[in-house]
Amino acid sequence: MTIQFAITALTTVLGDRLSVAKPDLEAHGASETHFPPAPPDAVAYPLDTDEVSQIMQICNEHDCPVIPYGAGTSLEGHTLAVKGGVTIDLGRMNRLLAVNAEDMDVVIQPGLTREELNTELRTTGLFFPVDPGANATLGGMASTRASGTTAVRYGTMRDNVLALEVVLADGRVIRTGSRARKSSAGYDLTALFVGAEGTLGIITELTLRLHGQPEAISSAVCSFDDIGDAVNAVIATIQMGIPMARIEFIDADTTRACNAYSGTDMPEVPHLLVEFHGSDAGVAEQAERFGEIVQDMGGTGFKWSAKTEERNALWDMRHKAYYACVALRKGATAVVTDVCVPISRLAQAVEETRADIAASPIPGPILGHVGDGNFHAILLVEPGNEAEMKTAKDLSNRMVERALAMGGTATGEHGIGIGKLDYMPAEHGDGWDVMGDIKSVMDPKYTLNPAKVVRPT
Structure with a gap:
């Protein structure tokens, strides 16, 4: 009652x-x-x-x-x-409250979406770069510590949230951080709430870091016969210090799904999708150097373009890849994974995951923001089929175990919610109990988004 x-x-x-x-x-x-x-x-x-x-x-x-x-x-x-x-x-709390163009920051309410924000910023020469694919609200993106296709250059929400206004469980309103670019004043409460998934407080205002709109943007796509060669090309690109804005991977199954869903005609082999930001000369040089790496790694079909409509079509296809993959199996539901590993272990992690899925009875296309070691498998299951669901969860468990053994994490961007609670002890040990201690102090009645992130009560 x-x-x-x-x-x-x-x-x-x-x-x-x-x-x-x-x-x-x-x-x-x-x-x-x-x-x-x-x-x-x-x-x-x-x-x-x-x-x-x-x-x-x-x-x-x-x-x-x-x-x-x-x-x-x-x-x-x-x-x-x-x-x-x-x-x-x-x-409905979706207002842009202040644009501080000289300081390159913006103050917003949490219900504003990233696309709405960038539309508002078009005339300022600035933009907000974090792009998880979905047109998510910025409050939700902060709460899940979201990242996405541009994280390899611009970082995640952790790197782009300067300050917050937060309502606590008892109704108190606090402010964390400031518009200053650095501070040594006490605990970093902003970082505490970014990624807390609404379990410690409700974000009602955000101050975000903005970036200058690049003078020139170009995108490229290339294909590989071998999944390992594609991922090794990513590793080589990162290690050579080429300043990529995006570097995405899709395997052969995902390519086939995108062709069917978005009307593209790519060869059904693994692909890399990349984007360069900078000056006209800079992006041309970056594309040329990346093309040399692709050639050295056995890649083919390297195409790049600075035309806005072609770039938009490429990233629209990538953003719809999840729905394209789900459509591969009519009526399917998905168990989605998002492990992240150190870049040096990425090729091994992807290849072992691909082999594990291939040996199972269910399909599982692989894609990801591999520029920062993050990749996903979309495991397609028939609704109500308990055997298939068990298979999918076993595959997901092994992905996490593999990532943790390589010094990685159970989730690179999706967060914990209720789906990844079981992995918290293995990743954090006693640290998970410390998270519970923080929760019990800040929300002693466990009313804020219960049964998420910390140990259930």
């Missing part, structure tokens, strides 16, 4: 911006991957920090779980209401 008491109290604050309509509940309780639905009891649509604070005070008083929600693009069940409660949809 405590949840219902909270809903009654919230209605007086939000009116018709608190929904208990079945379509709203179902939409906020679904996942893009294999997790079963877990809808909340209500969905709140706040407009500002003060309303978020009031929501948290009421829910804290009634021990009601609260799940923050952005665009719902997370892949590890981050936004599922596994304990019921109230989902706070921050989509």
Whole structure:
């Protein structure tokens, strides 16, 4: 009954911006991957920090779980209401609050998406570079410490969030960090909340680092007969210090999927997709040097272009690769992995994973942001087929074990949610218990996104 008491109290604050309509509940309780639905009891649509604070005070008083929600693009069940409660949809808190062009930073609300932000910035000569593929909200990207195709040059959300405004479990509002580019003033609370997946507080404002729009951009694509040669070309490129803006890998199965889904006609072999940012002369030189590496590594079909429409088509295809892969098997659901390893172990990790999947009875295309050692396998499972689901999870387990043995991590960008909880002890040891200690101090009633990231209670 405590949840219902909270809903009654919230209605007086939000009116018709608190929904208990079945379509709203179902939409906020679904996942893009294999997790079963877990809808909340209500969905709140706040407009500002003060309303978020009031929501948290009421829910804290009634021990009601609260799940923050952005665009719902997370892949590890981050936004599922596994304990019921109230989902706070921050989509209406989507204002750009300030652009400080001279300081190259911007202040925004969490519901603003990365594409919306860059549209607003077009006339400033600046842009926000972190690109996870999906048009995610920037609050959600900070909460999951997102990265993506451009991380090899511009870093992840960890590197591009300067400061935050956060509402804590008891409704207190705090500010972390500042617009200064460095500080030695106490604990780095900004870093604590970036990647916490809404388990420690709800982000209601972000100050983000911006970058100058490059003078010239060119993209290239090339193919390889052997998956190891493609990945070794990535390693050589990174080790030679060529300043790539993006360097992506797709295997033969992913190439076939993209051809069918996006209408491309690439040879059905492994490919690298790359992008260069800089001056006209600089990007030409970078492309030439990369082309030499490709040739040395046995790559063929090297094509590069500075035409905007051709570049956009290439990256649109890459951003749709997940949906293309799922479409390879009609009606399939996906178990998605995203391990990350040191760049020197990348070729071995990818080749061993490819062999492991090939020996299994289920398909599993491989792709990834390999410029920083991060790659994914999209394991396609027939819904309701328990044997196939077990096979997929076993494959995922072995991928993680392989990555950890190589000095890597269970997740390079998707986060933990509920999907990767079981890997936390192996990766963090007693450090996972320390995370739980922090959670218990900051959210003693465990109302903030319960059953995610830390050890379940």
